[in-house]
Amino acid sequence: MQSLRAYTRLYTQFRTAITPALASRSFPVRQMSVSLPQTRPLSDTEVEGPALKKQKIEITTLEQKDSPVPEETATEVVISLESAQSANVQKPKKKKKRKDPPLPEACTGADVLYQEIRELLGGDVVDKVTQAGGAFQSPYNFGEEVEVKIETISSNGTGIAIAPAEKGPWAIIVPFSLTGETVRVRIGKTDRMYSVGHPLEILVKNTELRDDSRVQCKYFGTCGGCQYQMLSGETQLDLKRNVIVKAFKTYSQLPESAIPPIESTVESPLVYAYRTKITPHFERPPKYAKKEDVKDGEQPPWLKIGFNVTNSNSTLDIEECPIATSVLNEQYKIDRQKITKNIFSYKKGVSLLYRDSLDPTIDAKEMMTPPIDKLSDAFTRHVCVTDQNATAREMIGDYLFEYTAGGFFQNNNSVLPLMVDHVKGLIKSSETSGSGRRPTHLVDTYCGAGLFAISLSSMFDKVAGIELSKSSIESAKRNAELNSISSEKISFLAGDASNIFATVKEFPPQDTVVVIDPPRKGCDEPFLKQLLDFRPNTVVYVSCNVHSQARDVDAIVRRTQDNEEGKRYRLESLRGFDLFPQTAHVESVALLRLY
Numbered sequence: 001m002q003s004l005r006a007y008t009r010l011y012t013q014f015r016t017a018i019t020p021a022l023a024s025r026s027f028p029v030r031q032m033s034v035s036l037p038q039t040r041p042l043s044d045t046e047v048e049g050p051a052l053k054k055q056k057i058e059i060t061t062l063e064q065k066d067s068p069v070p071e072e073t074a075t076e077v078v079i080s081l082e083s084a085q086s087a088n089v090q091k092p093k094k095k096k097k098r099k100d101p102p103l104p105e106a107c108t109g110a111d112v113l114y115q116e117i118r119e120l121l122g123g124d125v126v127d128k129v130t131q132a133g134g135a136f137q138s139p140y141n142f143g144e145e146v147e148v149k150i151e152t153i154s155s156n157g158t159g160i161a162i163a164p165a166e167k168g169p170w171a172i173i174v175p176f177s178l179t180g181e182t183v184r185v186r187i188g189k190t191d192r193m194y195s196v197g198h199p200l201e202i203l204v205k206n207t208e209l210r211d212d213s214r215v216q217c218k219y220f221g222t223c224g225g226c227q228y229q230m231l232s233g234e235t236q237l238d239l240k241r242n243v244i245v246k247a248f249k250t251y252s253q254l255p256e257s258a259i260p261p262i263e264s265t266v267e268s269p270l271v272y273a274y275r276t277k278i279t280p281h282f283e284r285p286p287k288y289a290k291k292e293d294v295k296d297g298e299q300p301p302w303l304k305i306g307f308n309v310t311n312s313n314s315t316l317d318i319e320e321c322p323i324a325t326s327v328l329n330e331q332y333k334i335d336r337q338k339i340t341k342n343i344f345s346y347k348k349g350v351s352l353l354y355r356d357s358l359d360p361t362i363d364a365k366e367m368m369t370p371p372i373d374k375l376s377d378a379f380t381r382h383v384c385v386t387d388q389n390a391t392a393r394e395m396i397g398d399y400l401f402e403y404t405a406g407g408f409f410q411n412n413n414s415v416l417p418l419m420v421d422h423v424k425g426l427i428k429s430s431e432t433s434g435s436g437r438r439p440t441h442l443v444d445t446y447c448g449a450g451l452f453a454i455s456l457s458s459m460f461d462k463v464a465g466i467e468l469s470k471s472s473i474e475s476a477k478r479n480a481e482l483n484s485i486s487s488e489k490i491s492f493l494a495g496d497a498s499n500i501f502a503t504v505k506e507f508p509p510q511d512t513v514v515v516i517d518p519p520r521k522g523c524d525e526p527f528l529k530q531l532l533d534f535r536p537n538t539v540v541y542v543s544c545n546v547h548s549q550a551r552d553v554d555a556i557v558r559r560t561q562d563n564e565e566g567k568r569y570r571l572e573s574l575r576g577f578d579l580f581p582q583t584a585h586v587e588s589v590a591l592l593r594l595y
């Protein structure tokens with residue numbers, strides 16, 4: 001009888017929590033529309049930055065789930081509770097004390113957030129709570145509504161509030177909120193030392209920074225792609241500079257005197273319609289779906305094609321993404337209709353690819369044969385490539401790059417020439433502030449399709465690039481050919497970045513520049529060891545994750561300082577580039593030189 005009461009209580013709690021969701025399938029959209037601007041979405045995957053991954057919606061227990069709650073899942077849970085009631089009710093098993101999951105991997109988004117929460121609550125306090133087994137014990141109930149005041153904006157772009165003293169040390173992270181704002185939130189999922197607070201209404205706005213009329217996307221406030229559309233460009237650049245400052249404070253132990261003044265973040269010429277790759281996704285039809293649901297090609301409510309809802313694994317249906325280029329949006333619109341029509345032919349969820357490309361049907365050699373008529377419509381026409389294995393191409397500065405559409409290439413080509421020019425300027429400064437000599441050799445590690453190796457090649461006598469992806473190396477070789485760089489001068493190798501040093505033994509380290517542009521996790525120990533053994537005069541470290549960059553730069557500087565003999569690296573320049581406007585992501589370029 002007692003167990004039955006327990007089930008009934010749980011069932012009632014559950015119904016109370018999900019009633020708003022059942023009233024509207026787009027629960028979070030409704031919630032956000034109360035007070036936050038309705039606007040736009042985006043994003044994508046892998047090593048490059050803003051990431052929206054396709055994930056299956058799977059909700060098992062009330063405690064585990066976070067809004068929004070899809071109706072079909074709610075029904076499933078109700079059925080299972082009812083069948084438990086009618087069956088021979090077994091005594092619920094005593095819950096085993098759950099062991100806390102391991103700490104997040106260093107330098108990941110989860111780790112950065114945890115470190116920032118530790119900093120706010122106090123490391124000792126957090127350690128005490130953790131030892132007492134309370135790191136995942138939220139003082140709030142799931143679904144509870146509370147008012148919170150935002151203390152700061154985290155590096156991932158969400159506001160962080162601290163729970164009042166009587167609740168104990170705890171944080172609430174609130175997407176789309178700003179420092180100083182008071183927000184009414186609905187408590188969602190719990191993580192290590194924090195709860196997610198879904199914003200319902202901003203009671204006190206930070207009018208100095210926020211102007212909701214800036215928002216250009218109707219999905220903004222719900223979609224997980226953008227965080228900053230309500231801010232001016234200038235504020236976004238300042239926040240990103242601050243992310244670099246914090247990263248070097250937290251992830252390097254370099255003294256302040258060893259960190260140069262961090263320059264202002266370089267603005268992207270395009271702040272909307274800049275993104276050259278998007279990867280929206282959708283799930284196969286749910287079990288309850290019927291073919292008649294797709295009447296006259298109309299999209300049924302259960303079909304969501306788009307990106308993830310912020311802080312959630314569920315998909316938000318998105319018709320267009322204003323930060324993506326127009327050719328991507330045009331193709332995506334057409335495909336949405338086709339997918340809807342054929343949705344019952346999909347047996348699995350799908351992640352789509354949209355890549356902006358110069359028209360690949362035009363002969364590339366012809367494009368690069370002088371005189372290059374850059375004004376010709378045919379040569380500058382952009383198309384959308386959707387086949388992962390097809391070739392995409394773009395012009396960066398005076399160089400043409402081809403690559404496999406599904407492979408890596410930077411996603412904002414409007415700002416790339418500025419970043420490449422900045423790297424050129426850093427290298428040139430060797431002649432004045434460094435060795436006083438022109439560096440003659442370049443090693444481009446993690447080179448992808450050869451962006452830096454090729455763009456910088458005119459500055460050097462010899463260039464070598466290395467990259468793990470064989471298809472990217474094929475592209476890099478072809479790009480050297482397309483841009484008429486001889487194989488005597490430039491070579492590319494497929495393999496682990498650390499292997500390059502064995503192949504460039506004839507490169508004079510004192511006249512060599514090494515460019516490092518690793519994936520988000522940064523460099524591994526074998527790479528750092530080989531780099532430090534080789535000891536090039538100049539290192540330019542480009543990164544889409546300033547936290548792993550700060551850790552690696554620290555290792556490079558301190559390990560040469562610890563070595564009493566010989567020269568030491570100095571961090572000479574640090575600057576952010578806004579490759580991802582409207583989001584919290586920043587690309588960072590560091591210069592290290594041996595003295």
Ligand SMILES: C[S@@+](CC[C@H](N)C(=O)[O-])C[C@H]1O[C@@H](n2cnc3c(N)ncnc32)[C@H](O)[C@@H]1O
Nearest residue numbers: 408446447448451467468469496497517518519
């Ligand atoms: C951030 S991308 C940079 C690519 C290139 N520099 C560019 O800007 O286009 C990082 C690249 O590192 C490659 N990569 C990942 N792990 C690697 C490893 N252990 N050794 C060499 N390359 C690696 C990835 O395939 C990816 O192309």
